[in-house]
Amino acid sequence: MNTIGFLACETTLPGAGQRRGDAFEHDLMIGALEPAFSAKGLELRIIDWEAGLSEFDGIELAMLGTALNYQDKPDAFLTRLDKLAANGIMVCNPPEIVRWNASKTYLRELAEAGARTIPTLWRETVTARGVLEAMDTFETDRVVVKRQVGAGALGQELVSRGSLPPKQWEFGHPAMLQPYLPAIAEEGELSFIFIDGELSHALRKRPADGDYRIQSLYGGREEDYQPTPEEHAASQAIMTALPFDTPLYARIDMLRAEDGALQVMEAELIEPYLYPEQGPELGERLAAAISERVR
Numbered sequence: 001m002n003t004i005g006f007l008a009c010e011t012t013l014p015g016a017g018q019r020r021g022d023a024f025e026h027d028l029m030i031g032a033l034e035p036a037f038s039a040k041g042l043e044l045r046i047i048d049w050e051a052g053l054s055e056f057d058g059i060e061l062a063m064l065g066t067a068l069n070y071q072d073k074p075d076a077f078l079t080r081l082d083k084l085a086a087n088g089i090m091v092c093n094p095p096e097i098v099r100w101n102a103s104k105t106y107l108r109e110l111a112e113a114g115a116r117t118i119p120t121l122w123r124e125t126v127t128a129r130g131v132l133e134a135m136d137t138f139e140t141d142r143v144v145v146k147r148q149v150g151a152g153a154l155g156q157e158l159v160s161r162g163s164l165p166p167k168q169w170e171f172g173h174p175a176m177l178q179p180y181l182p183a184i185a186e187e188g189e190l191s192f193i194f195i196d197g198e199l200s201h202a203l204r205k206r207p208a209d210g211d212y213r214i215q216s217l218y219g220g221r222e223e224d225y226q227p228t229p230e231e232h233a234a235s236q237a238i239m240t241a242l243p244f245d246t247p248l249y250a251r252i253d254m255l256r257a258e259d260g261a262l263q264v265m266e267a268e269l270i271e272p273y274l275y276p277e278q279g280p281e282l283g284e285r286l287a288a289a290i291s292e293r294v295r
């Protein structure tokens with residue numbers, strides 16, 4: 001029996017005090033993986049990534065799972081992943097991918113490799129004037145200001161010409177500015193889940209009425225989605241542009257530009273939620289891909 005680690009954290013593990021508002025996603029992932037893994041002779045060990053090192057004994061491969069609090073302590077997280085890897089555990093996705101994926105500046109690299117990305121201005125800080133400049137550059141009235149390092153839409157701002165921030169306002173984090181793409185509220189964001197480089201399933205995520213963030217914490221909802229061959233190809237092209245070997249899992253989030261083409265919003269390679277409800281075969285696909293790796 002091979003033992004597979006599923007790294008979680010204190011706020012996603014059940015029974016550990018106060019859980020995050022989206023901890024139900026952890027439960028859905030485990031519910032999808034456990035039966036498929038045991039059918040393949042894989043034992044799933046769900047473990048806090050900050051647990052004592054000896055608790056990782058016997059684990060052959062560790063998925064990054066729901067280690068969602070790594071954002072608060074990225075250095076400790078990477079130190080731990082390096083340590084696990086040094087101890088012979090196959091870390092999926094590996095620390096070098098985590099380092100590459102931790103700052104959204106990787107989108108620049110993808111663009112250089114030919115991927116369709118959302119037009120973006122990269123700034124160390126943003127003031128009201130910087131927001132206006134972005135509006136002029138993109139010839140638009142609405143821009144989204146995001147952190148280069150961030151997740152879950154944390155600290156994000158949607159600014160329109162009618163609601164400009166006050167003169168002394170400053171964003172205060174290394175930032176990226178993008179035109180607001182109206183497709184988010186109309187069509188939603190499309191996510192493509194790849195296991196070992198092959199499309200497992202796709203889904204569509206829509207924001208709550210009046211919001212533009214699709215995260216479940218803001219009332220976003222998901223639905224099944226059958227991509228067209230062109231959409232599948234657009235997501236596959238992002239996978240092809242990744243500058244390393246095929247990762248065990250990846251989620252490519254895309255949003256439609258005004259010309260109808262899909263542009264990559266994020267390539268999530270650290271601990272993406274993989275939406276098992278929209279992909280009933282996810283557990284089996286992961287179990288099969290992992291079996292290949294630990295053979």
Ligand SMILES: Nc1ncnc2c1ncn2[C@@H]1O[C@H](COP(=O)(O)OP(=O)(O)O)[C@@H](O)[C@H]1O
Binds near residue numbers: 152184
């Ligand atoms: N340019 C944009 N146009 C419209 N909506 C956007 C844009 N950028 C981000 N959003 C919304 O904000 C959410 C979070 O942005 P994202 O880039 O995915 O960062 P993260 O998920 O890492 O916080 C997206 O899922 C989407 O709902």
Ligand SMILES: [Mg+2]
Binds near residue numbers: 152253266
């Ligand atoms: Mg996102």
